[in-house]
Amino acid sequence: MYENTVFFRTFAADCISPFKINFMSYQFAKYATHYRNLTYLGVPIIIGQLGNIVLSFADTLMIGHHSTQELAAAAFVNNMFNLVIIFALGFTYAVTALVGNLYGQEKTGRIGELMKSAVAANTCMALILVAGMSLLYLNLHRLGQPEELLPLMRSYFLIQLVSLPFVCWFNTFKQFADGITDTRLPMWVLIAGNVMNVCGNWVLIYGKFGFPEMGLDGAGLSTMASRIMMTVVMATIFFFSKRYKEYHKGWQQGKINRTDFRQITSIGLPLALQMGMETAAFSLSSLMVGWxxxxxxxxxxxxxxxxxxxxxxxxxxxxxxxxxxxxxxGQRDYEAVRRNVTAGFHLVLLLAVVTSVPIFLLRNSIGGLFTDNAAVTSMVSLTVIPFMVYQFGDGLQCNYANAMRGIAYVKPLIWIAFIAFFIVSLPLGYLLGIQLGYGLVGIWFAFPFGLTTAGVLYYLYYKKGLRQIEAR
Incomplete structure (x- = not known):
């Protein structure tokens, strides 16, 4: 009982301490530097991420206005690929933790050497994922999806499969840049790639400038071309730009070694599994929605x-x-770690409010941006309600999962994600949506339970992991 009381007091203090009436007090001042630095580093990452959202919006909008059947086919294929892409992204997050630690120690040459093993490890991961998705492709007809959508799904699936390795390579170089706090470079590359993708969508989906009208396949080809371009640009800058000369020198002098490869894998796999299971709560729910x-x-x-x-x-x-x-x-400044993580949570809560309130206010019309189908638009407006409910849990789990990544205490992420998303979220979605007959809204009402469970457990184990590291 005492430990539970201490937890809730500490948790509440972390949540609300900067929002006291006296903002000029010491409570605010001790976080002010971290707010500023997190904003400086985070805004370029957010802008790059928003570029992906704009791209996803554009893809969905253009495909939806071309054909409702193509929109439904894209929903299934994209959700299956989102699962493996997020898994691959989680694996590359090991690069951020290791590069960031070395950067804090100012070991630039060692970072370049580590990158050689990072590229090798992520190439291996890409090959494994391509093999797994190829097996899924051969069994699409066994997954209970509408029969009329299978021809559309198959061709679009193959195009996405070809571009998958480029996602892995791009994210490897992106996490390197983030680890050395150069978050602006990947931001600009992502923006350029997304502009290229949107323009390519318009040309290939609708058949402009003499190109054939390719519909969903055109969207897939445009995405593939932009992914290849972004990978080539990031690799070229790493190997040939003056700003990365010292890192490239470390690459040339170093070699792929078992120690680095093992370290990348031991950190990357738990992160990949955690993010993969989280995404599975959404992506695998598409199977139930398809029913x-x-x-x-x-x-x-x-x-x-x-x-x-x-x-x-x-x-x-x-x-x-x-x-x-x-x-x-890397600097062994554990007090700064604590303040940085708490400041991050404050900012995430603020962003949750700023992001979700406009969506709630526009809930009755926002679906109409993507499709002219009134039934789809009505169903979207109902699903916004569970979306609003899970914003706190989503922000909580995002912040503390990344805190655990930063301190490289990642093994507990696996079982926490399994409990939250496979024991709580997916079965509850099946119960509410399928067994009890609440449909899509019932499936979405399971997400708040899974995300909040994950967030609370990540918080507890971040605290535990940092205490263990300090005691060494």
Whole structure:
């Protein structure tokens, strides 16, 4: 009982301490530097993430206005690929933690050497993911999806499969740049890639400038071209720019070694599994939504696109928390770690309000941006309610999962994510949405329970992990 009381008091203090009436007090002053630095690092990451959201909005809007069936097919395929892409992204997050720690110690040559093993490890991961998704492709007809959507799904699936390795390579170089606090470079590359993708969508989906009208396949080809371009640009800058000369020198002098490879894998796999299971709570729910029907699947895709707005903003800011924490861990400044993490949570809560309130106010019309189908638009407006409910839990789990990443205390992430998303969220979604007949809204009302469970447990284990590291 005493330990529970201490937890809730500490947790409440972390949540509300900067919002006391006297903002000029010591409570505010001790976080002010961290607010400023997190904003400086986090805003470019958020802008890059928002670029992805704009891209997802544009893809969904353009495909939705071309065909409702194509929108439903894109919903299923994108959600399956989002699962492996987020898994791959989680694996690259090991690069941020390790590079950030070395950057805090000013070991630039060692960072370049580490990058050689990082690229090798992520290439191996890309090959594994391509093999797994190829097996899924061969079994699409066994997953209970509407029969009329299968031809659309298959061709779009293959295009996405080809571009998957480029996602892994781009994110490896992006996490390196974030780890050395150069968050603006990947921001500009992402923006350029997204502009290219949107323009390519317009040309290839609708058949402009003499190109054939390719519909959903055109959207896939445009995405593939932009992913290849972004990877080439990031790799070229790493190997040939003067600003990264010292890192490139470390790359040339170093070699792929077992120690680095093992360290990247031991940190990357728990992060990948944690993020993969979190995404599975949303992506695998598409299977259940597909059982309900094409209209529900189209509304699910629209709502996922909207919900990504909050998630990407929170995770952009939380990624800055991980970068700063890893830098402080390299300097062994544990008090700065604590203040940085708490400041990050305050900012994430603020962003949750700023992001979700406009979506709630526009809930009855926002679906109409993506489709002319009145049934889909109505279903989207109902799904906004559970979206609002889970914003606190989403911000909580984003911040403290990244805090654990920053201190490289990642193994508990696996079982926490499993409990939150596979024991709580997915079964509850099946119960509410399918068994009790609440449909899409019932499936979405399971998400707040899973996300909040994850957030509270991440908070507890971040505290525990930092105490263990300080005691060494």
């Amino acid at each position: 309900i029907g094409t209209t529900a699947l189209a509304a699910h895709q629209v709502m996922l696109t909207i919900s990504q707005l909050g998630y990407m903003i929170y995770y952009g800011l939380a990624s800055a928390v991980a970068v700063r924490v890893s830098n402080f861990m």
